[in-house]
Structures are given as C-alpha cells and as structure tokens.
Amino acid sequence: MAGAASEQERSPESQAVRGARRGLLLVLSSPSGAGKTTLARRLLAADPSLRMSVSVTTRPPRPGEVDGRDYRFIDPAEFARLQAAGELLEWAEVHGNLYATPEAAVLEALKAGLDVLFDIDWQGAQQIRERMGQDVVSVFILPPDGQTLERRLRERAQDSEDVVQRRMAAAATEIGHWGEYDYVIVNADLQTSFSGLAAILAAERLKRVRQPDLPDFVRAVLAGL
Amino acid sequence: MAGAASEQERSPESQAVRGARRGLLLVLSSPSGAGKTTLARRLLAADPSLRMSVSVTTRPPRPGEVDGRDYRFIDPAEFARLQAAGELLEWAEVHGNLYATPEAAVLEALKAGLDVLFDIDWQGAQQIRERMGQDVVSVFILPPDGQTLERRLRERAQDSEDVVQRRMAAAATEIGHWGEYDYVIVNADLQTSFSGLAAILAAERLKRVRQPDLPDFVRAVLAGL
Numbered sequence: 001m002a003g004a005a006s007e008q009e010r011s012p013e014s015q016a017v018r019g020a021r022r023g024l025l026l027v028l029s030s031p032s033g034a035g036k037t038t039l040a041r042r043l044l045a046a047d048p049s050l051r052m053s054v055s056v057t058t059r060p061p062r063p064g065e066v067d068g069r070d071y072r073f074i075d076p077a078e079f080a081r082l083q084a085a086g087e088l089l090e091w092a093e094v095h096g097n098l099y100a101t102p103e104a105a106v107l108e109a110l111k112a113g114l115d116v117l118f119d120i121d122w123q124g125a126q127q128i129r130e131r132m133g134q135d136v137v138s139v140f141i142l143p144p145d146g147q148t149l150e151r152r153l154r155e156r157a158q159d160s161e162d163v164v165q166r167r168m169a170a171a172a173t174e175i176g177h178w179g180e181y182d183y184v185i186v187n188a189d190l191q192t193s194f195s196g197l198a199a200i201l202a203a204e205r206l207k208r209v210r211q212p213d214l215p216d217f218v219r220a221v222l223a224g225l
Numbered sequence: 226m227a228g229a230a231s232e233q234e235r236s237p238e239s240q241a242v243r244g245a246r247r248g249l250l251l252v253l254s255s256p257s258g259a260g261k262t263t264l265a266r267r268l269l270a271a272d273p274s275l276r277m278s279v280s281v282t283t284r285p286p287r288p289g290e291v292d293g294r295d296y297r298f299i300d301p302a303e304f305a306r307l308q309a310a311g312e313l314l315e316w317a318e319v320h321g322n323l324y325a326t327p328e329a330a331v332l333e334a335l336k337a338g339l340d341v342l343f344d345i346d347w348q349g350a351q352q353i354r355e356r357m358g359q360d361v362v363s364v365f366i367l368p369p370d371g372q373t374l375e376r377r378l379r380e381r382a383q384d385s386e387d388v389v390q391r392r393m394a395a396a397a398t399e400i401g402h403w404g405e406y407d408y409v410i411v412n413a414d415l416q417t418s419f420s421g422l423a424a425i426l427a428a429e430r431l432k433r434v435r436q437p438d439l440p441d442f443v444r445a446v447l448a449g450l
Contacts, residue, residue, distance in 0.1 A: 016370040018411065140433075142442070145241040146449025172447055183431045184439055186243065196431050203428035206408045206421050208365075214409055217367070222397055224371025 016220035019213025023110035024204055025132055026050070027118045027125050027181075028197075030141035031171030033152035035187040039141065040119050042194050047201065051109045053118045056082065059097035072102075090120065090127035095166075101128070110135070115201065122177035129180075137204045139197065140181035144188035241445035244438030248335035249429055250357055251275070252343045252350045252406075253422075255366035256396030258377035260412040264366065265344050267419050272426065276334045278343045281307070284322035297327075315345065315352035320391075326353070335360070340426070347402035354405075362429045364422065365406035369413035 030036040044052055056072045058079050067073050074082075079098050082088055091100035101124065109116045118128065129136050143149035153167050178184055183200050187193040204210065255261040269277055281297045283304050292298050299307075304323050307313050316325035326349065334341050343353065354361050368374035378392050403409055408425050412418040429435065 139431075143446060146446045149446070150450055168450055172450055175443060175447060178439065178443055179433065181433055183428070184433045184436060185431055186442070196427060199424040199427035200431060202421060202424035203408070206364075206410055206425060208404065208406055208409045211409060214403065217411070218400060218403055221368060221371045221374070222400060225375055225393055225397055 016217050016224060018217060020113050021205065022135070022210045022212050023113060024115050024210060025106070025110075025118060025128060025136045026115055026201060026204075027120060027128055027136055027138040028141065029120060029122055029125050029138070029174065029177070029181065030187075031143065031149060031174040032167060033149050033171065034141045034143040035190060035193065036119060036141045038190065039187070039194055039197055040117055043197055043201065044117060046198065047115075049113070050115050050117055050201070053101055053106055053116050055099050055101055055120070057097060057099045059099075071099075089131055090124040092121060092123040094121065094170075099124070115205075122174055122180065125177075125180065134209065137183070137200065138181040139183040139185060139200060140178045141193070142175065142178060142184060142186045144186060241442050241449060243442060245338050246430065247360070247435045247437050248338060249340050249435060250331070250335075250343060250353060250361045251340055251426060251429075252345060252353055252361055252363040253366065254345060254347055254350050254363070254399065254402070254406065255412075256368065256374060256399040257392060258374050258396065259366045259368040260415060260418065261344060261366045263415065264412070264419055264422055265342055268422055268426065269342060271423065272340075274338070275340050275342055275426070278326055278331055278341050280324050280326055280345070282322060282324045284324075296324075314356055315349040317346060317348040319346065319395075324349070340430075347399055347405065350402075350405065359434065362408070362425065363406040364408040364410060364425060365403045366418070367400065367403060367409060367411045369411060 028036050028040055040052070044050055054068065054070075054072055056074050056079065058074060058076050061067065061071070061073055065071065076098065079091075079100065082100065082102060083091060087103055089101040089103040089106055091098065093099075099120075101118065101120065106116050118124070120128070125138055129138065143152070149171060150168060153171065154164055159167075185193050185196050208214065253261050253265055265277070269275055279293065279295075279297055281299050281304065283299060283301050286292065286296070286298055290296065301323065304316075304325065307325065307327060308316060312328055314326040314328040314331055316323065318324075324345075326343065326345065331341050343349070345353070350363055354363065368377070374396060375393060378396065379389055384392075410418050410421050433439065
C-alpha cells in the first residue's frame with residue numbers, strides 16, 4: 001500500500017487496465033409475426049459492437065431481399081459442400097428450403113471482440129447451443145396473444161388460406177420451444193420489448209465469465225492498493 | 226385457430242394474461258469506497274419494484290444513521306435470540322460487531338412480487354446463495370484501480386492511519402471474493418455503472434425461470450391462435 005506515491009511513479013505492472021471482452025452469440029427466436037425482425041434491426045442500429053449473422057439459404061430471394069445482407073443465396077451444391085466441410089454452425093430445412101449459418105464469419109467477429117446476433121428458429125438455436133455452449137445467450141420473443149399473432153400473419157402475407165394455415169402451424173411449433181431459451185420477452189409493446197432486449201445484451205456483457213481480463217485486472221488493483 | 230372470432234366472443238380461458246413474477250434477491254458487494262452505496266441508492270430511487278433489505282446490527286449508530294432505514298440497531302441478546310430461532314438469512318461478524326439479515330421481511334417482499342436489494346459483504350453473499358439458490362443474483366463492484374480506492378478510503382475517513390490500514394486490508398479481502406459473483410462491474414464511471422446495474426436487474430427479470438406464469442400464458446396464446 002503505497003499511498004503517497006504519485007501515479008507517475010508507479011510501474012506499469014500496477015496499472016489496472018481492461019483487456020478484451022469475450023464475445024457472445026445472441027440468439028433470437030420467435031414465431032413469424034411476433035416482432036423479432038424489428039427488434040433485431042433496432043438493436044443492431046443501436047449497438048456498434050453487435051454484428052448480424054447472415055445466413056446462407058438455397059431458397060430464391062424474395063422481392064426486396066439483398067444478397068449478402070438478408071441472406072447469402074447459394075445453390076444446393078454449394079450448400080452441400082459447406083455442410084460436408086463442417087463449415088456450418090447450424091443448419092435446418094424449412095418448407096423444403098435449406099438454411100444455415102457459416103461458422104467462419106461468426107468466429108472472426110467473436111475474435112474481434114464483437115457480439116453476433118442470430119435471427120434463427122428453434123432448430124438452429126439448439127445446434128448453436130450444442131456447439132457454442134456458454135457463449136450463447138438465447139431469447140425467445142412471444143406475441144402478446146394468439147389473436148394478435150394470427151392477425152399479423154394474415155396481414156403480412158397476401159397469401160392463400162393454405163399458406164396462412166401452414167404459417168400458423170409453423171408458429172405453433174416454434175412457440176412450443178419457448179422453454180429452451182434463457183430469456184423470454186412477451187412483445188406487447190415494442191419500446192418495452194426493445195429496452196428489455198438491450199438490457200439483456202448489456203447485462204450479459206457484465207457477466208463475470210464474459211470478462212476474461214478480470215483476474216489480471218484485479219491483480220493490478222490489489223497491487224495498486 | 227379461430228381467425229374470424231372477435232375478442233368478445235372468446236372464452237376467458239383463451240385470454241393470454243400475465244401472472245405474478247418470481248421475485249429475486251439482488252446482492253451487491255464491494256470493498257468500501259467502490260461506490261456500491263451510491264449505486265444502490267440510485268437503483269432504489271429509480272425502481273418502484275425494488276426494496277432495500279435492512280440489516281440488523283449490534284454496533285451503535287454512526288452520526289446520521291437512522292434506525293430502521295440504515296440498520297435496525299439491536300442489542301447482542303436480541304441478536305442471539307434471532308439467531309437461535311433460525312430467523313436470520315445470513316449473519317457475519319465484522320470488526321467485532323454482528324450484522325445480519327432477518328428472513329421474514331425478505332420472504333414477505335418476494336411474496337408480494339417485489340425484488341430485494343442487499344448491500345452485504347462476501348460472507349453474507351455466500352450464505353444467501355446457499356439458502357436462496359437460483360433466486361439470488363449477485364453483483365460485485367470493483368474500483369477502477371487501487372489508487373482510487375485508497376484515496377477514497379482516506380478521504381472518507383478522517384481516521385487514524387491505523388483505521389485506514391485496517392480498512393484497506395478489509396478492502397483487499399473483500400476484493401479477493403470477486404470470483405464468486407454472477408456479474409462484475411468495474412466502477413470507472415458512475416453513470417455507466419448505474420446503467421449496467423439497472424440492465425442486470427431488467428434482464429434478470431426477463432429470465433425464463435423468473436416468469437413462472439409463462440406455461441399458462443403460452444397455453445392461452447396457442448389456444449387463441
């Protein structure tokens with residue numbers, strides 16, 4: 001305890017300096033129409049340390065979708081190649097189309113001290129949890145009630161009743177997996193839900209296990225006492 | 226899936242309604258002088274669902290301390306009685322004085338759907354974790370460096386060097402337990418630390434396991450689809 005020494009006199013060893021954080025994988029799942037995409041976009045816009053994970057898919061682009069932003073659109077042969085090479089963090093088949101998350105971009109972002117946001121379904125969430133363990137934080141977004149969800153699914157898709165029914169069945173299946181997630185947000189009010197989601201990200205970054213620099217930091221604090 | 230039915234026509238069984246939340250115990254520990262008390266006061270002022278746990282102690286009140294607000298000041302006989310009756314959630318002896326948290330007030334607050342904030346040391350935190358398990362969320366506040374902590378301990382106490390040295394030794398011991406906490410905040414900037422602490426509380430409330438009404442809620446959502 002060297003109370004009289006000025007900071008200039010101290011050796012660099014006793015300076016408490018923060019090191020790199022351990023990046024996390026923030027997984028968002030929900031049935032379509034529960035507001036997940038809006039929440040994800042807002043969070044990305046608000047947080048410069050968060051990157052969106054761009055999935056690959058074999059389905060054709062929908063109107064307005066941009067290759068490399070919404071998805072990377074690839075053909076089934078390329079998908080099979082990535083899969084065989086073990087380069088996919090998770091993959092799933094939905095309505096006959098293949099979707100996956102290539103691992104490389106995610107690991108690169110984590111290495112750079114960034115967090116990565118995933119907008120994926122329960123199948124993808126399960127696989128990412130298995131492969132990435134404690135680095136995964138998963139959040140399930142629930143609609144405020146069934147009627148609202150159904151209305152949104154009907155408004156959104158100017159589709160046949162057949163397609164709407166298929167979407168509702170898929171929504172019910174997705175909702176059935178809410179119990180596998182760390183956090184659950186009932187999206188009754190978008191601003192409240194967004195605050196909650198932002199709080200989850202902020203809090204998870206403060207978890208002791210996500211601050212691998214703390215042992216050295218504490219050593220320096222004690223040395224400076 | 227009854228898309229055409231209005232909300233009025235639905236039976237109350239299919240209405241998705243939120244039930245009571247499961248209260249949590251937010252434990253804050255830190256060495257004296259790291260800013261814990263200021264952070265605790267701000268959080269209490271900002272959050273109407275959070276109650277401060279008032280400890281009992283056998284030490285005499287310090288100038289400005291109010292009985293029932295800062296502590297409940299009791300004599301050693303009363304302390305022994307509470308202890309023998311198993312009414313203490315945790316207790317510790319610090320510098321020859323006894324401190325404890327009576328269990329009844331805490332359980333009452335939790336039952337009322339409130340969260341309870343604890344400003345206690347590592348000994349108390351260990352005991353509360355043992356007794357209350359998953360309901361405990363623990364946060365350790367670290368000073369930005371040793372010099373700042375030492376300066377705060379010296380400024381704060383117009384005391385003899387002896388007392389200052391004893392406080393610094395106690396601070397070092399307390400800091401040694403940072404690794405037992407769920408979250409760690411390095412208090413370099415009070416506003417940033419406060420935001421982090423508020424985020425931890427907000428996020429923990431959104432943990433799936435703290436929302437025991439979700440199974441019923443999800444059942445009603447699915448019924449309304």
